[in-house]
Amino acid sequence: MSKTEFELTDSVTYVKGVGPRRAKELEKLNIFTKYDLLTHYPRTYEDQRYITPIARATVDEQGIFVGTLSNIDLRETSRLKIITAILTDETASIQVIWFNQQYLMKLLHSGTRIMIIGKVKFDSWSGVLSINQINSFSILEPGEKVTLGIKPVYPATAALNQSFFRTAIQNLLDAMPPVKEILPAPIIKKLNLMPLDIAIRQIHFPANAEILKQARRRLAFDELFLIQCGLMLIKRQNTVEQLGISCKKNGELVQKVFESLPFKLTGDQLKTFETVAQDMENPQPMRRLIQGDVGSGKTVVAMLALVKAVENGYQGAFMAPTEILAAQHFNTFTKMLENFGIRIGLLSAKVTTSKKSRAEIYNKIANHEFDIVIGTHALIQDEVKFKNLGLVITDEQHRFGVTQRAKLGRKAEVVPDMIVMTATPIPRTMTLTVYGDLEVSLIKQMPPGRKPIKTSVKTVRSRKKVYEFVREEILSGRQAYVVCPLIERSEYESLHYIDPATEIFAMLSNGIFKDIPCALIHGKIKPAEKDEIMSRFHGGEIKLLVSTTVIEVGVDVPNATVMVIENAERFGLSQLHQLRGRVGRGSEKSYCILISNSKEGAAKARLDLMESTSNGFELAEEDLKIRGPGQFFGEAQHGLPDLKVANIFRDVETLLEARDAAENFVTSENDLNYFASLRKNLALAYGEKFSQINQA
Ligand code: ADP
Numbered sequence: 001m002s003k004t005e006f007e008l009t010d011s012v013t014y015v016k017g018v019g020p021r022r023a024k025e026l027e028k029l030n031i032f033t034k035y036d037l038l039t040h041y042p043r044t045y046e047d048q049r050y051i052t053p054i055a056r057a058t059v060d061e062q063g064i065f066v067g068t069l070s071n072i073d074l075r076e077t078s079r080l081k082i083i084t085a086i087l088t089d090e091t092a093s094i095q096v097i098w099f100n101q102q103y104l105m106k107l108l109h110s111g112t113r114i115m116i117i118g119k120v121k122f123d124s125w126s127g128v129l130s131i132n133q134i135n136s137f138s139i140l141e142p143g144e145k146v147t148l149g150i151k152p153v154y155p156a157t158a159a160l161n162q163s164f165f166r167t168a169i170q171n172l173l174d175a176m177p178p179v180k181e182i183l184p185a186p187i188i189k190k191l192n193l194m195p196l197d198i199a200i201r202q203i204h205f206p207a208n209a210e211i212l213k214q215a216r217r218r219l220a221f222d223e224l225f226l227i228q229c230g231l232m233l234i235k236r237q238n239t240v241e242q243l244g245i246s247c248k249k250n251g252e253l254v255q256k257v258f259e260s261l262p263f264k265l266t267g268d269q270l271k272t273f274e275t276v277a278q279d280m281e282n283p284q285p286m287r288r289l290i291q292g293d294v295g296s297g298k299t300v301v302a303m304l305a306l307v308k309a310v311e312n313g314y315q316g317a318f319m320a321p322t323e324i325l326a327a328q329h330f331n332t333f334t335k336m337l338e339n340f341g342i343r344i345g346l347l348s349a350k351v352t353t354s355k356k357s358r359a360e361i362y363n364k365i366a367n368h369e370f371d372i373v374i375g376t377h378a379l380i381q382d383e384v385k386f387k388n389l390g391l392v393i394t395d396e397q398h399r400f401g402v403t404q405r406a407k408l409g410r411k412a413e414v415v416p417d418m419i420v421m422t423a424t425p426i427p428r429t430m431t432l433t434v435y436g437d438l439e440v441s442l443i444k445q446m447p448p449g450r451k452p453i454k455t456s457v458k459t460v461r462s463r464k465k466v467y468e469f470v471r472e473e474i475l476s477g478r479q480a481y482v483v484c485p486l487i488e489r490s491e492y493e494s495l496h497y498i499d500p501a502t503e504i505f506a507m508l509s510n511g512i513f514k515d516i517p518c519a520l521i522h523g524k525i526k527p528a529e530k531d532e533i534m535s536r537f538h539g540g541e542i543k544l545l546v547s548t549t550v551i552e553v554g555v556d557v558p559n560a561t562v563m564v565i566e567n568a569e570r571f572g573l574s575q576l577h578q579l580r581g582r583v584g585r586g587s588e589k590s591y592c593i594l595i596s597n598s599k600e601g602a603a604k605a606r607l608d609l610m611e612s613t614s615n616g617f618e619l620a621e622e623d624l625k626i627r628g629p630g631q632f633f634g635e636a637q638h639g640l641p642d643l644k645v646a647n648i649f650r651d652v653e654t655l656l657e658a659r660d661a662a663e664n665f666v667t668s669e670n671d672l673n674y675f676a677s678l679r680k681n682l683a684l685a686y687g688e689k690f691s692q693i694n695q696a
């Protein structure tokens with residue numbers, strides 16, 4: 001196929017070397033256009049600059065070897081088909097082994113010259129040195145020279161190998177006219193960034209390590225800068241272009257509720273509420289993130305804000321991530337606000353199981369018969385219509401995707417105020433990326449009188465002792481949690497060592513806690529039953545609660561002072577920290593006991609860290625380092641934009657540069673046309689993800 005104009009949006013079939021069959025394969029990697037192929041960046045690189053003489057082959061090290069084959073042989077065992085051959089260069093010979101690639105017998109002959117990249121192994125059984133972990137190899141034509149350099153390694157498939165990608169991308173780069181610069185010249189100059197055209201070419205085929213580093217920095221900067229500009233634009237839209245509602249100064253209702261609180265607010269709580277109140281009085285829509293470690297008392301701040309909305313004649317919505325939590329907030333709010341004539345509704349899967357009760361609740365929401373509605377995801381269904389929604393609060397936001405947050409906001413005629421609350425101590429760089437459009441309030445202080453939680457790590461051997469201790473605590477009036485990673489015994493053999501909640505429950509309730517009211521709670525238990533168990537635990541009737549992580553977020557039972565976590569190595573640090581936050585909520589001394597038999601170094605290090613610090617931020621940073629953002633935030637829900645080059649943990653410096661540059665750029669009086677083209681670039685690069693951000 002030929003085509004005169006080169007467009008990055010052209011189908012990838014216009015690239016030399018990509019026919020219809022391969023194009024179909026590329027689709028599996030989400031590559032449809034030239035642009036997609038161009039930004040199919042290397043996963044890593046192979047340093048193929050130096051050939052290793054066979055005489056210098058080193059055990060357990062990778063080398064590039066070039067030589068001639070002889071003694072090619074195929075052996076078959078019951079499970080393996082093994083090809084062995086001898087590779088010889090000017091210095092020595094070495095054995096080469098291929099596993100289960102018998103088709104190579106047709107291609108390899110005595111006298112064939114090959115280049116092979118692989119690891120050298122010493123087989124103590126046969127006493128032979130061999131190259132048997134082969135990364136790649138190629139057959140050299142007679143007289144062919146070996147090309148050396150830094151080679152890209154692409155995410156590939158069974159049907160599309162490295163040499164396909166290397167050739168196709170090289171062809172694409174050869175045909176591509178110089179890429180136009182997208183960044184404003186002053187930014188490039190100030191930050192000394194590599195020109196875009198060079199960066200795009202060099203990231204695929206870098207001349208050397210330093211140039212590669214610069215190319216990566218430039219492309220990472222672009223991604224981060226575009227996102228930051230996007231976030232700044234959203235912020236600007238909020239503050240300049242949109243008009244929200246404007247509340248009066250705090251009046252009698254807020255004052256009365258405030259005075260009825262059973263405790264004095266901490267300085268941070270007070271300051272946060274004052275800021276929130278001010279935001280609400282402002283005609284611009286409030287967009288605020290309240291960040292505070294578990295137990296720091298975010299709920300009461302949210303409640304006061306909701307009361308303020310109600311005082312001004314609006315409805316408020318409070319969205320929680322789980323049924324248990326929604327029910328808990330509903331109970332707390334009802335207790336504290338009923339006397340003031342504030343009407344509170346609960347919308348969750350349980351109360352809406354029957355069509356009739358659901359319709360009734362929807363009606364009451366639509367007719368403003370509820371002032372505050374608390375609920376789970378059920379709140380963002382299309383059928384839910386508010387009459388006069390003025391404030392939307394989402395609790396434990398990281399559980400919700402960015403889109404969900406946006407959807408609730410769109411439920412109102414006017415633009416409602418919005419608060420996002422999170423207990424996950426998100427590192428600052430992450431906050432800037434995920435919540436860059438929000439103002440941030442921090443609640444750092446803990447309510448007074450909290451005693452630190454004593455954390456200790458024990459092995460299964462000490463289990464009996466641990467539960468004897470738990471029993472003593474219960475007999476002296478306290479309550480306890482036992483958390484297990486699984487509900488039932490896994491069918492997978494590799495997970496057999498995990499003692500599941502059902503079995504731990506049976507063991508405890510039939511054994512040492514026979515005479516003590518125990519309950520089991522997990523995700524497979526019906527919502528109604530779950531609620532009942534939780535309220536009996538809340539009321540102090542149930543003393544010991546065995547559960548899975550359903551109790552992870554937000555559950556608040558101040559009398560519970562002990563938490564035992566079984567198979568603690570199965571949880572990430574942030575999760576352990578969240579779990580631990582369920583105890584230590586009252587004035588009694590609290591304990592968290594982590595049971596684990598894991599000898600694995602990383603797992604042990606994690607648990608030891610839990611023992612030594614209770615600082616959520618510290619733990620979160622560690623956790624991110626260990627697990628990466630995806631797992632940290634729980635799969636697809638993390639709300640992070642899809643970055644191809646940048647890594648917001650590794651590229652912190654670039655992120656801050658991008659943030660800075662974007663801040664100056666968007667606030668200075670720049671031509672709106674430029675924003676339009678930025679938006680286009682952003683959409684091209686990040687597709688749907690950006691349109692989501694854009695709506696938030
Ligand atoms: P989180 O920030 O984790 O959501 P909560 O709002 O659930 O924390 O508060 C944890 C506990 O602390 C609750 O029992 C709450 O009533 C209590 N609490 C909140 N603020 C204060 C305060 N200023 N003084 C004493 N107790 C408080």
Ligand code: MG
Nearest residue numbers: 298299395554
């Ligand atoms: Mg909470």
